[in-house]
Amino acid sequence: MNIAGYRLPLFSSLILWAIVWEIVGRTGAELIVPPLSAIVLRIFEIVPTKSFLDALAITGEAFLSGSLIALVVGIPLGVLMGRSRIVDDLLLPWVNVFLSAPLSALVPVIMVLAGIGKATIVLTVVLFAVWIVMLNARAGVRGISPSLVEMSRSFGATVFQSFVHIYLWAALPEIIAGVRLGLIRAVKGVIIGQLLISVVGFGTLFEVYLAHFLMEHLWAVVLVIFAFAFVINELLAWAERSVRYYAASR
Amino acid sequence: MTLPSAVATPSPALDAAPIVSVRNVHKTYPGGVEALSAISLDFPEGKLTTLLGPSGCGKTTLLKIIAGLLPATSGEVLVEGRPVTGPGPERAFVFQDFALMPWATVVRNVAFGLELRGMARSEREAVAARYIEQMGLKGFENKFPHELSGGMRQRVGLARALAVNAKVLLMDEPFSAVDEQTRRKFQEDLLELVANERKTFIFVTHSIEEAVYVSDRIVLLHRRPGRVHAIIEPNISRDVDPEQIRRQPGYLDAVENIWQSLKQYLD
Numbered sequence: 001m002n003i004a005g006y007r008l009p010l011f012s013s014l015i016l017w018a019i020v021w022e023i024v025g026r027t028g029a030e031l032i033v034p035p036l037s038a039i040v041l042r043i044f045e046i047v048p049t050k051s052f053l054d055a056l057a058i059t060g061e062a063f064l065s066g067s068l069i070a071l072v073v074g075i076p077l078g079v080l081m082g083r084s085r086i087v088d089d090l091l092l093p094w095v096n097v098f099l100s101a102p103l104s105a106l107v108p109v110i111m112v113l114a115g116i117g118k119a120t121i122v123l124t125v126v127l128f129a130v131w132i133v134m135l136n137a138r139a140g141v142r143g144i145s146p147s148l149v150e151m152s153r154s155f156g157a158t159v160f161q162s163f164v165h166i167y168l169w170a171a172l173p174e175i176i177a178g179v180r181l182g183l184i185r186a187v188k189g190v191i192i193g194q195l196l197i198s199v200v201g202f203g204t205l206f207e208v209y210l211a212h213f214l215m216e217h218l219w220a221v222v223l224v225i226f227a228f229a230f231v232i233n234e235l236l237a238w239a240e241r242s243v244r245y246y247a248a249s250r
Numbered sequence: 251m252t253l254p255s256a257v258a259t260p261s262p263a264l265d266a267a268p269i270v271s272v273r274n275v276h277k278t279y280p281g282g283v284e285a286l287s288a289i290s291l292d293f294p295e296g297k298l299t300t301l302l303g304p305s306g307c308g309k310t311t312l313l314k315i316i317a318g319l320l321p322a323t324s325g326e327v328l329v330e331g332r333p334v335t336g337p338g339p340e341r342a343f344v345f346q347d348f349a350l351m352p353w354a355t356v357v358r359n360v361a362f363g364l365e366l367r368g369m370a371r372s373e374r375e376a377v378a379a380r381y382i383e384q385m386g387l388k389g390f391e392n393k394f395p396h397e398l399s400g401g402m403r404q405r406v407g408l409a410r411a412l413a414v415n416a417k418v419l420l421m422d423e424p425f426s427a428v429d430e431q432t433r434r435k436f437q438e439d440l441l442e443l444v445a446n447e448r449k450t451f452i453f454v455t456h457s458i459e460e461a462v463y464v465s466d467r468i469v470l471l472h473r474r475p476g477r478v479h480a481i482i483e484p485n486i487s488r489d490v491d492p493e494q495i496r497r498q499p500g501y502l503d504a505v506e507n508i509w510q511s512l513k514q515y516l517d
Contacts, residue, residue: 150349
């Protein structure tokens with residue numbers, strides 16, 4: 001962005017809002033919104049502690065395994081939906097329902113099924129992430145040009161070869177977009193799951209911090225989680241850009 | 251209907267060795283639309299035969315049945331005496347919209363048929379390089395399709411079909427998506443290809459001029475349902491300069507005769 005001929009550095013707006021935050025924090029609101037500098041210092045203080053690292057490990061594990069399940073189940077099912085009318089008719093209504101439903105309401109149900117613990121968190125992550133992954137893979141496969149499919153058949157491709165050489169590549173831009181959206185939802189799922197159960201991972205931390213009204217600690221954890229979600233989004237946005245060279249010309 | 255002598259019935263010379271035979275093929279699409287009715291045709295080896303007709307006459311359907319991409323409702327197609335049950339290595343297809351993989355380079359696109367057959371990478375890329383050069387695309391091996399013009403893309407499609415060394419090339423309106431100047435150049439190159447490659451070409455077009463210019467034999471189809479209306483062999487000498495072909499009386503007569511017989515089917 002340019003203002004009065006000067007080129008502003010990257011993240012200028014972030015810096016501006018950080019300053020606003022700092023000022024607000026120093027003018028009497030520190031009970032709820034502590035100054036940003038204090039929160040940043042607190043991040044350095046909290047992150048190396050055992051309780052934080054434990055929470056991070058539990059969260060990371062649940063996030064990774066839940067996301068992995070969502071992708072491994074979601075992508076092939078989405079591809080199948082894109083290829084088969086019957087599978088599509090069977091699954092699409094459910095996908096649409098779960099995509100728009102407030103999934104947090106289901107976490108207590110999962111808790112009853114899977115108990116209070118890791119399994120519930122993982123299932124919550126899957127529940128949050130899998131639908132958008134399926135829908136995008138489906139859209140990608142449905143958009144494949146029929147002549148590309150005929151081309152691979154006419155040159156003797158087996159079903160498996162067509163899948164590997166044509167379907168997956170042709171649908172890749174949509175699949176990656178789906179993975180990006182799915183992982184962002186997975187971050188939501190892992191945090192919401194822990195908050196609702198409140199005895200696991202960051203859920204415990206939030207519970208303790210809130211009970212003792214440690215707002216700096218609370219904000220520190222929130223900022224770490226936000227940064228994590230931001231990094232995931234940027235990584236996959238980069239992956240999306242790397243297939244853009246053909247996405248527009250399919 | 252009777253046709254003047256310039257477009258006489260098939261000559262025995264072209265009937266000698268049919269490499270592809272279509273026997274009493276019917277095609278009815280789900281929903282009851284009859285696309286093809288009782289088609290019986292022989293395609294002579296080493297020649298270029300064109301399927302010509304108005305849109306909706308089933309010419310692309312017939313080509314895809316010969317390719318094994320569509321099943322016939324009844325009847326059969328024989329290639330070298332064996333019935334067609336699906337695509338086979340002795341046939342290669344050239345697509346109207348090129349059907350190139352946009353994520354793959356020119357050389358990978360050209361070598362795709364060989365890659366599917368499991369040929370080693372260095373070997374198949376050497377074969378592809380030969381056909382890329384023949385098609386005048388040398389220097390573009392590592393470009394992607396979206397970096398090429400429409401004409402160049404179809405050259406990639408042609409190189410891919412030639413690279414698998416099929417005996418029969420099936421071409422579905424291959425020049426209809428390129429501009430007029432490029433199309434004329436393609437038509438000249440195609441004549442050269444037919445003369446040099448000793449392959450059998452089955453060519454689909456809706457352009458009368460293009461059909462007469464490139465074909466040894468033209469199968470005129472009419473529609474609803476698609477039937478063979480006439481088989482025409484333009485009386486054209488191809489030994490002359492390609493520029494001269496369009497001035498030959500045989501060329502002009504054939505174009506006029508086909509136009510007169512297609513005109514009655516206009517809506």
